[in-house]
Amino acid sequence: MGALVYAAFSAYAHQLQHENPTRCFWMKMPVHYVHHKYGMWHHNFGLAVDWWDHVFGTYKLVDWLTEEELNRPQRGYLELRWW
Numbered sequence: 001m002g003a004l005v006y007a008a009f010s011a012y013a014h015q016l017q018h019e020n021p022t023r024c025f026w027m028k029m030p031v032h033y034v035h036h037k038y039g040m041w042h043h044n045f046g047l048a049v050d051w052w053d054h055v056f057g058t059y060k061l062v063d064w065l066t067e068e069e070l071n072r073p074q075r076g077y078l079e080l081r082w083w
C-alpha cells in the first residue's frame with residue numbers, strides 16, 4: 001500500500017514540477033524542474049522529494065526562481081494535464 005501511495009505521489013510531484021514548479025511547496029527547490037531546466041545530468045535526480053539527492057550527494061542548489069517562473073499564471077495544485 002505504501003509503495004502504491006508513493007508511486008502516485010511521485011507521479012503527481014513529477015507532473016507538478018513540469019507544469020507548475022512554484023507550487024511544489026514541500027521542497028526548497030523543485031529538483032526535477034531544475035534538473036531539466038539547467039541540463040543537470042549529474043545532479044538533482046529526485047522526483048517526489050529531495051532527500052535522496054542529499055543522501056547520495058547529488059543535490060545541487062541553484063537560484064532557480066527567475067522572471068520566467070514568476071511570470072507564469074497562478075494555477076491550482078490540481079490543474080495538471082493528467083493524461
Ligand SMILES: [Zn+2]
Pocket residue numbers: 014018032
Ligand atoms: Zn520529467
